[in-house]
Amino acid sequence: MTISDFQYFILFVLTFAVVGFLTPVMRKVAITKKIYDAPTAAHKTHKEPVPYLGGVAIIIGVVLISYGVAIFDGFTAENYLLMTSVLAPAIILGAIGLWDDMRNLRPAPRLAIQTVAGLFTAWILISQNTVGTPTESKILDALITSIWIVGICNSINFFDNLDGGAAGTVAVTSIALFVLGFQGQQFLIAALSAVTAGATIGFLLWNKSPARIYMGDAGALFLGILIATLTIRLQPDTEVMWTSLATPVLLLAIPILDTSVAVLSRIKRGISPLQGGHDHLSHRLVRGGMTRKSAAILLWALSGFFALCAIAI
Numbered sequence: 001m002t003i004s005d006f007q008y009f010i011l012f013v014l015t016f017a018v019v020g021f022l023t024p025v026m027r028k029v030a031i032t033k034k035i036y037d038a039p040t041a042a043h044k045t046h047k048e049p050v051p052y053l054g055g056v057a058i059i060i061g062v063v064l065i066s067y068g069v070a071i072f073d074g075f076t077a078e079n080y081l082l083m084t085s086v087l088a089p090a091i092i093l094g095a096i097g098l099w100d101d102m103r104n105l106r107p108a109p110r111l112a113i114q115t116v117a118g119l120f121t122a123w124i125l126i127s128q129n130t131v132g133t134p135t136e137s138k139i140l141d142a143l144i145t146s147i148w149i150v151g152i153c154n155s156i157n158f159f160d161n162l163d164g165g166a167a168g169t170v171a172v173t174s175i176a177l178f179v180l181g182f183q184g185q186q187f188l189i190a191a192l193s194a195v196t197a198g199a200t201i202g203f204l205l206w207n208k209s210p211a212r213i214y215m216g217d218a219g220a221l222f223l224g225i226l227i228a229t230l231t232i233r234l235q236p237d238t239e240v241m242w243t244s245l246a247t248p249v250l251l252l253a254i255p256i257l258d259t260s261v262a263v264l265s266r267i268k269r270g271i272s273p274l275q276g277g278h279d280h281l282s283h284r285l286v287r288g289g290m291t292r293k294s295a296a297i298l299l300w301a302l303s304g305f306f307a308l309c310a311i312a313i
Contacts, residue, residue, distance in 0.1 A: 019060075055097060096217075096221065156221075159220075159255040159258050179311055261279065
């Protein structure tokens, strides 16, 4: 399986256009159905209700373009299976996130569902021998893969606390993943990364500060498990194990740091890590005097710096 430079570009542009078109459509649906993120909880920072369902536009765009191009390009059954093993768990978790957006699930069952989905995805990766950074120990591979997928899935969800913050950061990570996948001739990784970058940037047109729509848990969980799977499936072009293991960490350094800071802060204060709060990196930057827009741009820039480090090693 080979994909030309032009085909990668078409993948990006098509997904960008589809999600950019669908996002305002889903915004109208959310307003009609009164599906809002209302600023009723103490940890909310926006002042007025903001429509959800941006994540639905992202999911439709990624899935439609991925399978549409696969059918048009005559993918083999093996390639369909590989692509489905990445997208199917993301679709399932996105659907659960949509349910949460509409019904407001409690944190404990939501985490339990995410964990089960993460473990299932890890099992698929390990059983297919498609984990990008094996340690040559199946038990250790299984443990690392499971923790990584569950952790990153929740990390992206936690990180979605600032207009454009999560979408822009995932876009940066996806672009870096595309570069690494393209350089290593890992065509599936590169193609899905191009699609993810197009989707997140198309959504960002409507989600940048001041946001007119949120991706909600549907989009955050879908992107979380998708980007976690792609980063761990990537086989870095390196013969040194520490650089191989460091690559996915660098690609997602900012969401990981954000979650670590928030969780450790809450544990130190004796409150549940699952409880919302104003202790994320974005909140700290805004309290330090930055505007919400400037804080988002800084987080994107820091993600870009660490992504360049991943490419460099």
